[in-house]
Amino acid sequence: MNHPAQQASTATRPGGRRPRVAVLVYNDCHADTRVLKSAATLAHAGADVRIFAVARPAAGYPVGVQRLDSGVVLERLPLFELARALEPAARVYRVLAGRGAPAAVGVTEDPLRDATGGPADRQAAQVGPPARPAAPASLRTPTLADRVLRSRVAKVLLKPLGAVILHSYWRHARKAVTRWGPDIVHANDGNTLQPAMALGRTLGVPYVYDSHELWTQRNVAGPRPLATVVERRIETRGIRRADAVVTVSPSIARYLQDTYGLAETPTLVRNVPPAAQATSDPADGRLRALAGLAPHHKVIAYGGRITTNRGLEETIAALAALDDDVHLVVLGYGAPAYLAALEAHATGLGVRDRMHLVGKVPSAEVSAALADADASVVFVRPTCLSYLWSLPNKLFESIHGGLPVVAADLPDTRRIVEEHGVGEVFSSDDPQEMARTIARVVAHPERYRAAARLAAGELTWEREAERLLDVYRSALGPAWHGALDPLLDREDAA
Known part of the structure; x- marks a missing residue:
């Protein structure tokens, strides 16, 4: 162009x-x-x-x-903020109805909940200076804007929002x-x-x-x-x-x-961790401490966002088919309602005491935190083409943690696992096969750990970044020739 x-x-x-x-x-x-x-x-x-x-x-x-x-x-x-837009309409309505000025409008939902990939954040922001400190949202009388935002009709009318x-x-x-x-x-x-x-x-x-x-x-x-x-x-x-x-x-x-x-x-340009995180020593791991587990326990790790289509239900079902000394430790953030559903699922299968939800750590610390696990589950349910062809962050984070990988059999994921010999794959719709695969990997993890350590030295952000810089050199054109230095040369010089 x-x-x-x-x-x-x-x-x-x-x-x-x-x-x-x-x-x-x-x-x-x-x-x-x-x-x-x-x-x-x-x-x-x-x-x-x-x-x-x-x-x-x-x-x-x-x-x-x-x-x-x-x-x-x-x-x-x-x-654009919906509550601010509704406030003038609410004020006019109250004046026409003879009710005087409205109270401050409470914003009840984060309008970016779908765009950012996160759950809806409940808010208590106010528009305009209140005459006195605001009451808790649960006690405050809902305003007209509140009622509009919370109504069932809003679920249809606000779709274009x-x-x-x-x-x-x-x-x-x-x-x-x-x-x-x-x-x-x-x-x-x-x-x-x-x-x-x-x-x-x-x-x-x-x-x-x-x-x-x-x-x-x-x-x-x-x-x-x-x-x-x-x-x-x-x-x-x-x-x-x-x-x-x-x-x-x-x-x-x-x-x-x-x-x-x-x-x-x-x-x-794959989304892999930087070389500074390659590779973590099991002694640096934190999962056992976070979950209160002893050295003799076998630990299966899940790291990443805790949400639907990440295979957690299937992983819990596989856990039920594994020996009693095998525990699943889930590292990451999830909406409270979904976490409760996972706990109920685990309870129903009799493995609630072997599933541990330990919260999240900063993204730069994920690989190290996972390092004392015996294997890492990498599971994305292929409900759409984007998921089918994904290369999950948790795959590379697990490799940088030096962990054997047990992965759902998706094309690009399989290619990484087999090319580098870091683990085994299983059919994504069969928890029993998943359980058998986990059992094989944790029984003899040494060769997979060694392969993960080697792969972590190759699969680094610095290598991916060189391709990104080449893209920019070409797109910027000759006017900016020499403006972007090779990243690896800088690292070597340092």
Whole structure:
């Protein structure tokens, strides 16, 4: 894709200026490891990087700008807020009804619960200065806006709200990025392609599309025929106009090329841990301490988000078929309702005392925390093409933890497990086969541990990052020749 405006302005650029990379992401970015690692890589190589993310004040991520330890600047942008929009209508209604001024409006739901991948956060923010300290949400008299937001009708009427909120991010992102004046834009996932295209056109700069998953074939709740059509049209235009495309697995790369008729296969940049985390010693592990288990217990680890379609129900069923000294330790975050359902499932199968929910640790500490397990379960239920062709973070985190891997038989996962000899795979729909596979692996884990230690030295973010930097060197063009240093050379020099 040619950018005459960019080429024409080359001579007026200040000498020695670092290339500016604007990174678009539709979440608060506090725990988006791929976005944070990519941004840090570009900054380390010599770019000025600014992430334009989403503010979630009630979750502790307000509107504003902060500089991260990596040198990357993170700017969180405001979004459309439904309660604020409803307040004027509520005020008019009360005046017309002769009820006087309304009380402060309580915001009851996080409108980004689907976009960020996290559960709904209950909030108690207020609009306008209250006359006295607000009562707890459970005791406060609901306002009109509260009742509207909580009504059953709202579940139908507010379905378009997600599109309104997303559009507000696009609008704020275009304005903020334009003010900053980037030399290239990085669009993370299909929900940032629209502003990336607009910025590329109006500013005359290239953009990179980073497909973290198979966007139009991802797992979504309920039927959404209109949204599916719109998303497909945006991705069709956006991916074909992009100066470069990167993605997370070989199968997704092939699908994108075949589906959209791309001249080149998207560049593979897998989401693996950095070399600093390779490999953890079992003595560094924390699972046994967190779960209160003794050295003689066999520990099967699950690390990652605790939610549906992660095979936890099947893993608990497999646990019931294993010896009584085998325990499942689950490391990660999950919604309370889902955790309760897992506990009930384990109770029903008679293994509640052998399933341990131990909470989460920072992403940089996951591999080390897992290290004293006897094996790690890597299970994504293939309910959509994006899941079928995924390369889960937990696969690489387990390898960096030096653990034998017991993985569901999905194409890209199988390729890693077999190529590096780090474990065995099982049929994703058969808990009994899963139990037999776990038993074989934990009975003789030594060769798998040795293979994992070797693989961890090869499967590092630094190696993946070199491909990302090559993409940027090509997309930026000759005007920025030599602007981005090789990352591995810097590491070797250090």
